[in-house]
Every structure is written in C-alpha cells, then in structure tokens.
Amino acid sequence: MWIYEKKLQYPVRVSKCDPHLAKMLIEQYGGADGELSAALRYLNQRYTIPDKVIGLLTDIGTEEFAHLEMIATMVYKLTKDATPEQMKAAGLVDHYVNHDNALFYHNAAGTPWTAAYIQAKGDPIADLYEDIAAEEKARATYQWIIDNTDDPDIVDSLKFLREREIVHSLRFREAVEILKEYNATQKVF
Amino acid sequence: MEKQDPSQWRVYHPYHSPFDPCPARPKHFIIPPNETAPFQTSARKQYSPHEALRKGTLWPDYYSPYPSSVRDGGAE
Numbered sequence: 524m525w526i527y528e529k530k531l532q533y534p535v536r537v538s539k540c541d542p543h544l545a546k547m548l549i550e551q552y553g554g555a556d557g558e559l560s561a562a563l564r565y566l567n568q569r570y571t572i573p574d575k576v577i578g579l580l581t582d583i584g585t586e587e588f589a590h591l592e593m594i595a596t597m598v599y600k601l602t603k604d605a606t607p608e609q610m611k612a613a614g615l616v617d618h619y620v621n622h623d624n625a626l627f628y629h630n631a632a633g634t635p636w637t638a639a640y641i642q643a644k645g646d647p648i649a650d651l652y653e654d655i656a657a658e659e660k661a662r663a664t665y666q667w668i669i670d671n672t673d674d675p676d677i678v679d680s681l682k683f684l685r686e687r688e689i690v691h692s693l694r695f696r697e698a699v700e701i702l703k704e705y706n707a708t709q710k711v712f
Numbered sequence: 713m714e715k716q717d718p719s720q721w722r723v724y725h726p727y728h729s730p731f732d733p734c735p736a737r738p739k740h741f742i743i744p745p746n747e748t749a750p751f752q753t754s755a756r757k758q759y760s761p762h763e764a765l766r767k768g769t770l771w772p773d774y775y776s777p778y779p780s781s782v783r784d785g786g787a788e
C-alpha cells in the first residue's frame with residue numbers, strides 16, 4: 524500500500540505564461556522515457572527480481588510517481604488559463620480539440636502512451652540494465668528541456684528532477700553489483 | 713550561475729566538410745558522476761539536509777550541475 528502526502532516532492536513554481544513549455548514537458552509525462560513509464564516499469568518488475576533489490580524498485584518506482592505529479596503540476600499551471608487561441612499558438616491545438624485543457628498521457632509529438640515503451644524480461648540483469656538506460660534517457664530529456672526554456676523557476680525544478688535520475692541510475696548500478704555478489708553472500712546452513 | 717564541473721564533460725569534433733552549410737561546432741556530452749563515483753558509503757562527505765533537498769542528492773560526489781557553460785561553449 525501507499526501513504527499519500529498532499530505536497531510535492533520539490534516545489535514547482537512557474538514564472539512565465541508559456542503554454543509552449545507545457546508541450547515540451549508532456550514528453551516527461553506520457554513519453555517513452557517519461558515518469559509514467561518509469562513508475563510502471565519499476566513497480567511491475569519488482570515481483571520477479573531477487574529479494575535484495577525489490578525494495579529499491581519499490582522506492583524508485585514510488586518516487587517516479589512523485590515526479591509525475593511535479594510534471595503534471597507544471598503542465599497544469601502552464602495551460603490552465605490558456606485560451607484556445609493561446610493553445611493554438613503554442614502548437615497545442617491538436618491537444619485542445621481532443622482534451623480541452625486536460626492533461627493526457629502522450630508525448631511531445633502527441634503519440635499516446637503505450638505499455639510497449641516498457642519491458643519486464645524476468646531476467647534480473649536484463650531488467651536492471653533497461654532501468655539504467657531508462658534513467659540516462661530521462662536525464663537527457665531533462666537536459667534538452669532545460670536547454671529550451673528560460674523560465675528560471677521551471678529550470679530549478681527540472682534540475683532537481685535531472686539530478687534524481689542520476690542518483691536512480693547509480694542505485695540501479697549498485698543493484699547490479701548486489702546481484703553479482705549474490706551467491707557469495709548467500710548463507711548456507 | 714552555479715559552480716561548473718568541467719571534469720564531467722567530454723568533447724569530440726566530427727568531420728566538417730568545406731561544403732557543410734553551418735559553422736562547425738564541437739560536440740559536448742556529459743559523463744554523469746554515476747559513471748565514475750564509487751558507490752554510497754557512510755564515510756562520504758554530505759551536504760546539509762536543506763542543501764541536499766535543494767540539490768536532489770545528499771552527496772557532493774554525485775552532484776551534476778546543469779546547464780553547463782562547458783556545453784554552451786563558455787568555459788573549457
């Protein structure tokens with residue numbers, strides 16, 4: 524089970540009315556390397572991974588939902604007061620005709636999220652290397668979004684999220700090391 | 713601008729033809745500290761709790777500043 528805390532993991536402030544930024548951020552919402560993919564991938568893989576790293580997948584998978592909520596907050600703040608004309612000018616008219624100003628799980632190009640983005644191979648090393656790659660791809664996506672915005676408050680939150688991907692990658696690498704040692708540390712009675 | 717860490721950046725220069733339309737630009741990419749730093753130990757230097765919350769990591773060894781003037785062609 525989960526316990527919900529009604530606050531964001533890190534503050535999200537938006538200093539400019541810039542719906543176009545929402546179009547970029549949605550990549551991390553419903554994109555292949557976004558937070559939804561990450562959360563669902565890890566929380567699903569944890570059932571078939573050696574027990575010493577189950578907790579890690581639970582921790583990181585849960586944190587990814589906290590990141591998803593931060594991205595959702597950014598997108599919501601950037602679009603909630605946008606007029607249809609502003610949505611159109613921001614390249615969001617395709618989104619608007621289908622969803623009004625509601626959020627939806629698709630990437631920056633409008634492709635809807637699909638479970639085909641993620642994998643559970645049942646092979647612990649294969650799964651952990653997928654997770655490491657996913658973290659590096661998410662980190663890179665944050666870099667390219669940061670490169671394309673001059674909103675200092677959004678950049679501040681995105682830098683935090685990017686750093687978390689670096690730490691997640693590190694921790695998945697540690698998990699690989701734990702798996703390598705598995706037999707050596709097994710207690711035989 | 714926060715403190716840069718040029719040691720996290722690498723550069724390469726792909727072939728540039730005299731017929732290429734745009735001026736050549738060196739290509740920068742980052743090697744984040746998760747590639748090189750040793751795994752977490754209790755002896756590691758730590759940020760204060762408040763700074764750690766801001767930065768997204770408890771350990772300076774794992775901190776990777778971005779954006780970087782290295783990539784923008786500022787510092788080398």
Ligand SMILES: [Fe+2]
Pocket residue numbers: 561587658661687688691
């Ligand atoms: Fe992550």
